[in-house]
Amino acid sequence: MSSRPIEQSFDVLVVGAGHAGTEAAVLAARLGARVGLVTSAIETIGQLSCNPAIGGIAKGTVVREVDALGGIMARATDLAMVQFRMLNRGKGAAVWSPRAQCDRGLYRRAVRALIERHQLLHVVQGTVARLLLDPQSREVRGVETLEGRAFAARTVVITSGTFLRGRIHIGTETRLSGGRAGEAPAVHLAEQLEQAGLAVARFKTGTPPRIDGRSVDFSGLERQDSEVEALDYSWSHFWTTPRRDSAGTRHPAQIPCWITYLEKPGKKLIEERYRESAMYGGAIAARGPRYCPSVEDKVLRFPTADRHQIFLEPEGHDTSELYVNGLSTSLPAALQMEVLRTVPGLSNVRMTRAGYAIEYDYFPPTQLLPWLETRAIPGLFLAGQVNGTTGYEEAAGQGAVAGCNAARKVLGKPPVILGRETSYIGVLIDDLVSKGVDEPYRLFTSRSEFRLTVRQDNALGRLAPLSLEIGLLSDEEARMVSTRLGDVERAVRFARDLSVSPEQVADVLAAAETSPVGQPVKIIDLARRQRVSLRTLLDTVGVGQELSPDSVVTADLEIKYAGYFERERVHADRLRRMGSFALPDSLPYESFRSLTVEARQKLAVRRPSSLAQAASIPGVGPNDLQNLIIEVERWRRVAASASHAS
Ligand SMILES: Cc1cc2nc3c(=O)[nH]c(=O)nc-3n(C[C@H](O)[C@H](O)[C@H](O)COP(=O)(O)OP(=O)(O)OC[C@H]3O[C@@H](n4cnc5c(N)ncnc54)[C@H](O)[C@@H]3O)c2cc1C
Numbered sequence: 001m002s003s004r005p006i007e008q009s010f011d012v013l014v015v016g017a018g019h020a021g022t023e024a025a026v027l028a029a030r031l032g033a034r035v036g037l038v039t040s041a042i043e044t045i046g047q048l049s050c051n052p053a054i055g056g057i058a059k060g061t062v063v064r065e066v067d068a069l070g071g072i073m074a075r076a077t078d079l080a081m082v083q084f085r086m087l088n089r090g091k092g093a094a095v096w097s098p099r100a101q102c103d104r105g106l107y108r109r110a111v112r113a114l115i116e117r118h119q120l121l122h123v124v125q126g127t128v129a130r131l132l133l134d135p136q137s138r139e140v141r142g143v144e145t146l147e148g149r150a151f152a153a154r155t156v157v158i159t160s161g162t163f164l165r166g167r168i169h170i171g172t173e174t175r176l177s178g179g180r181a182g183e184a185p186a187v188h189l190a191e192q193l194e195q196a197g198l199a200v201a202r203f204k205t206g207t208p209p210r211i212d213g214r215s216v217d218f219s220g221l222e223r224q225d226s227e228v229e230a231l232d233y234s235w236s237h238f239w240t241t242p243r244r245d246s247a248g249t250r251h252p253a254q255i256p257c258w259i260t261y262l263e264k265p266g267k268k269l270i271e272e273r274y275r276e277s278a279m280y281g282g283a284i285a286a287r288g289p290r291y292c293p294s295v296e297d298k299v300l301r302f303p304t305a306d307r308h309q310i311f312l313e314p315e316g317h318d319t320s321e322l323y324v325n326g327l328s329t330s331l332p333a334a335l336q337m338e339v340l341r342t343v344p345g346l347s348n349v350r351m352t353r354a355g356y357a358i359e360y361d362y363f364p365p366t367q368l369l370p371w372l373e374t375r376a377i378p379g380l381f382l383a384g385q386v387n388g389t390t391g392y393e394e395a396a397g398q399g400a401v402a403g404c405n406a407a408r409k410v411l412g413k414p415p416v417i418l419g420r421e422t423s424y425i426g427v428l429i430d431d432l433v434s435k436g437v438d439e440p441y442r443l444f445t446s447r448s449e450f451r452l453t454v455r456q457d458n459a460l461g462r463l464a465p466l467s468l469e470i471g472l473l474s475d476e477e478a479r480m481v482s483t484r485l486g487d488v489e490r491a492v493r494f495a496r497d498l499s500v501s502p503e504q505v506a507d508v509l510a511a512a513e514t515s516p517v518g519q520p521v522k523i524i525d526l527a528r529r530q531r532v533s534l535r536t537l538l539d540t541v542g543v544g545q546e547l548s549p550d551s552v553v554t555a556d557l558e559i560k561y562a563g564y565f566e567r568e569r570v571h572a573d574r575l576r577r578m579g580s581f582a583l584p585d586s587l588p589y590e591s592f593r594s595l596t597v598e599a600r601q602k603l604a605v606r607r608p609s610s611l612a613q614a615a616s617i618p619g620v621g622p623n624d625l626q627n628l629i630i631e632v633e634r635w636r637r638v639a640a641s642a643s644h645a646s
Contacts, residue, residue, distance in 0.1 A: 020384025024403030046111025169278030171332030579612030
């Protein structure tokens with residue numbers, strides 16, 4: 001326990017105010033817990049350490065799930081968004097993924113304002129140096145900071161990101177202790193947690209250089225504008241009192257991105273000198289995120305590629321600085337500059353910040369219970385990058401669950417566990433605690449067996465009932481949820497009850513390249529067809545204008561995919577029952593093209609003997625398993641007919 005006087009007592013004390021920490025603190029406060037949010041620097045609350053973008057494939061769905069639980073990421077994004085795109089538009093609405101580029105400064109300020117709305121949530125600046133543990137029970141009792149302050153707490157949530165024994169590398173010569181550029185690492189806390197019995201391992205990640213936009217020649221570059229109608233990430237508009245611009249959009253004025261390429265000269269430079277990078281020069285041994293490779297990795301892995309795409313992304317309204325997305329690197333700073341200057345549009349560029357790689361401690365997540373409490377130290381919860389994940393959204397999703405459960409523990413309530421069938425957050429946490437990680441974990445749609453059921457548009461419908469049941473939403477929010485979900489039902493009812501004549505829909509069907517109808521039909525029958533939008537059909541008969549656009553999208557998808565939901569469930573059940581499906585040792589995994597590259601590589605190394613064993617390998621997802629069964633059956637048939645023929 002502490003020899004210092006206890007300054008304040010909390011129910012839940014959250015260490016770190018990044019993306020996991022702020023969500024944990026907000027959800028705990030929503031449940032009525034007295035929350036302390038202790039973070040090294042108040043100015044960096046909600047800091048986007050790397051790319052100032054929120055969302056993307058599967059991640060955008062998580063943002064909306066956190067929002068449905070009462071979290072703040074979507075609300076802050078609505079206030080800070082300067083460019084919006086719906087990814088995967090070409091692939092069918094079930095897998096659409098919202099992604100928003102944010103003004104970095106606005107995002108930070110929005111997060112801070114949103115957390116300060118909670119009267120029960122107190123922000124404290126301080127670097128936590130050690131946990132206070134009960135000498136007998138080993139239960140957590142509070143924390144002590146480097147600055148000599150002590151706080152009591154009944155539960156503690158650690159969300160310290162890349163800060164635990166963080167070490168920054170730029171080239172092979174430059175090594176700095178740091179949790180992020182310009183910020184000190186958390187060394188004492190890491191040492192104490194290890195001594196207290198938590199297993200620790202190391203990962204690394206990296207970030208690209210930033211440049212001065214005033215030194216870029218944009219004339220030959222491809223411009224990428226925001227989609228015209230920027231979506232609202234959050235369902236709860238009244239929280240965010242958004243600014244409206246002259247065009248009537250809810251978000252700050254939109255700013256374009258620019259596309260350019262790393263071409264032959266830049267690739268050649270890297271091919272010749274990649275050993276000067278921290279990663280390839282032997283300075284770093286830890287593993288990095290497969291899906292955010294450094295430019296050195298890309299050049300070496302794809303030697304025949306003509307060029308690699310680079311996005312120049314705005315950092316915000318009040319700066320000309322640009323983020324060079326696609327050029328993450330740990331090459332020496334001078335060489336980064338040389339590489340940058342080979343890129344079209346950047347021949348006279350000024351680099352404001354050099355890219356770097358960072359190595360840090362994480363806690364292998366199999367030592368966690370499914371509600372993110374550690375087995376070793378009762379009352380201690382871990383969330384975010386410290387659990388071996390990468391990404392803001394993955395951190396936010398875990399933070400929400402950890403904060404909620406830390407508060408519920410104090411309130412004497414059973415933990416909440418999100419299921420795989422109800423959320424991507426459930427998939428993420430289940431993967432972490434049951435399989436562990438062997439490289440930084442990032443979410444993808446392929447990690448879920450419920451990709452049609454669990455979508456970005458229906459997050460509120462999936463999770464708000466739970467939020468309401470456990471008291472995460474206010475009365476006013478509950479009324480908004482009820483209106484919003486009521487809109488979905490009304491849209492489906494319109495579709496079921498109303499008919500359209502052949503003349504009314506002739507143009508709509510022709511535009512969707514689908515066959516005309518010869519007699520009046522129910523709207524629902526036409527809405528089942530691909531490319532025929534429910535919104536257009538409702539407009540045709542002049543109903544439903546008052547329904548929120550998102551609700552109509554959800555109703556549309558529920559109608560279109562109704563037949564598939566059951567099939568998805570049947571496949572998932574079948575997978576669970578087929579654990580004993582045998583996998584011969586000689587399987588040619590590398591040739592199983594329907595599996596992800598990650599799964600092929602890992603299966604080829606591990607050579608599991610059954611499907612259940614394959615399922616326990618980190619990175620081998622349910623989709624891979626389903627495809628593996630098909631590939632193995634095909635391989636068996638080919639092998640049998642070959643032996644028959646001989
Ligand atoms: C250089 C770099 C590159 C990255 N590149 C990518 C990428 O390419 N793709 C990607 O998806 N993600 C990337 N990330 C990761 C992304 O930033 C994290 O996944 C995300 O921020 C994790 O959120 P978090 O809440 O877990 O931690 P963070 O956002 O890191 O927040 C940690 C918080 O804890 C505080 N803190 C730490 N220790 C203490 C302590 N002892 N006491 C009090 N406060 C403390 C810090 O001040 C900070 O507020 C990168 C991160 C870095 C640093």
